[in-house]
Amino acid sequence: MSYRVPPLQHVELRIFSSQLHSMVDQLQEQMIEEHESETANREWIKDISNELYAPLEGIIRNVELLKFKSFTNPEEYRRIVQETYTAAFQLRKRMNDLIQDARLSFHDT
Incomplete structure (x- = not known):
């Protein structure tokens, strides 16, 4: 798309x-803007995935402990x-923050 017809x-x-x-x-x-928007969306999804993954992993790990380990110490x-x-x-x-951000983004468009 860089080629231009010389003046006629x-x-x-x-x-x-x-x-x-x-x-x-x-x-x-338009193509540049769309590419930048897609890149920003991919980054945002990656960041959100990381934000949600950490607490979910903690929950799963602890539930497995509660399920498979017998506790003699009530404090533990x-x-x-x-x-x-x-x-x-x-x-x-x-997740609530994510939903709120999505609603705000939807209303901005």
Whole structure:
């Protein structure tokens, strides 16, 4: 898309050439904007995935401990339950933030 028709001698062709160049420039600008938007969306999804993955992994790890380990110490059991609750609460908060951001983004468009 970098090729441009050289200026032409006939007025009608010169006008057409100018309009064509303008359309090509607009198309290139749109393509760049779309590419930047897609890149930003991929980054955002990657960041959100990481934000949600950490508390989910904590919940799964603790539930496995609670399921397969017999606890003789009630304090250890309570600590793991509290950690699981905290991780679940963090996950819910991050998901609510994500939903709120999505709603705001939707209303901005």
